[in-house]
Amino acid sequence: MSVIEMRQIKREYRMDTKKSKRKQSEAVIVRALRGLDFSAEEGEFVSVMGPSGSGKSTLMNILGCLDKPTSGTYMLDGVETSTSSANTFAYIRNRKIGFVFQSFNLLSRTTALENVELPLFYRQKDKNDGKQRINLSRKEKAIAALREVGLENRMDHFPSQLSGGQQQRVAIARAMVNDPAFILADEPTGNLDTGMTLEIMGLFQQLNDMGKTIIMVTHEPELAAYTKRIITLRDGNLVSDCPVTERGNALSDLAKWKKDHLLLAEDI
Ligand SMILES: Nc1ncnc2c1ncn2[C@@H]1O[C@H](COP(=O)(O)OP(=O)(O)OP(=O)(O)O)[C@@H](O)[C@H]1O
Numbered sequence: 001m002s003v004i005e006m007r008q009i010k011r012e013y014r015m016d017t018k019k020s021k022r023k024q025s026e027a028v029i030v031r032a033l034r035g036l037d038f039s040a041e042e043g044e045f046v047s048v049m050g051p052s053g054s055g056k057s058t059l060m061n062i063l064g065c066l067d068k069p070t071s072g073t074y075m076l077d078g079v080e081t082s083t084s085s086a087n088t089f090a091y092i093r094n095r096k097i098g099f100v101f102q103s104f105n106l107l108s109r110t111t112a113l114e115n116v117e118l119p120l121f122y123r124q125k126d127k128n129d130g131k132q133r134i135n136l137s138r139k140e141k142a143i144a145a146l147r148e149v150g151l152e153n154r155m156d157h158f159p160s161q162l163s164g165g166q167q168q169r170v171a172i173a174r175a176m177v178n179d180p181a182f183i184l185a186d187e188p189t190g191n192l193d194t195g196m197t198l199e200i201m202g203l204f205q206q207l208n209d210m211g212k213t214i215i216m217v218t219h220e221p222e223l224a225a226y227t228k229r230i231i232t233l234r235d236g237n238l239v240s241d242c243p244v245t246e247r248g249n250a251l252s253d254l255a256k257w258k259k260d261h262l263l264l265a266e267d268i
Pocket residue numbers: 013014015030031032050051052053054055056057058059
């Protein structure tokens with residue numbers, strides 16, 4: 001079964017413009033997505049590319065159940081989202097999708113552990129969960145997620161006490177803690193230097209090797225080369241969908257980069 005199955009997705013934005021006092025307002029329709037078909041199976045690692053204005057954010061918002069299409073169908077993990085009620089839609093968003101943003105979006109006065117625990121509070125409403133049991137398992141799950149990203153020894157740090165790469169690791173642990181159907185990452189390394197970028201891409205590759213499904217928007221072909229498949233949007237259409245044939249290994253590139261970087265530092 002596909003994790004994501006989109007059929008003929010259209011998203012139109014209606015813009016009301018009033019040119020002058022005498023003229024009546026006119027509606028302009030922006031066709032941001034024009035009938036897009038896209039499916040992804042479990043275990044895929046997909047890059048979403050395309051020029052500015054091509055519809056990437058619009059697609060990400062729909063994939064992330066932050067927005068519904070004007071028409072078309074979107075099945076997420078076997079559930080049709082476009083006709084779901086507001087409650088179900090929010091439930092799917094909270095439980096089925098792990099978000100990773102360019103700007104990390106961590107709560108600043110909250111420790112790494114508490115940040116990762118946050119999505120698990122939504123679980124409280126689930127049936128058959130005794131409160132005592134949830135409190136215990138919530139912390140355990142958050143610690144396990146931090147361990148997966150190699151940060152169990154930084155649990156009690158606040159975001160300001162962590163490097164950018166470490167903050168993004170916390171965000172990735174938070175995205176994974178609910179064991180979502182897929183991780184949705186929007187330019188996750190946009191605010192990071194080369195070393196930290198390679199570290200994060202290496203972590204994504206490791207998580208993907210463990211079976212996690214990842215969808216990532218990126219402007220950088222070098223980063224897309226670490227994924228397994230690249231889809232490209234143009235003017236609201238999906239214009240290409242290609243497997244990555246010569247896939248890079250981010251951790252070995254990181255090792256090379258460190259070697260060069262350290263040599264350079266010694267030369268100075
Ligand atoms: N809320 C909105 N109202 C009206 N038009 C919008 C809205 N959001 C996006 N658009 C339009 O839809 C089209 C696609 O926008 P989108 O933000 O999805 O592009 P993008 O590929 O993410 O671009 P970028 O790389 O610059 O982030 C653009 O023409 C944009 O102007």
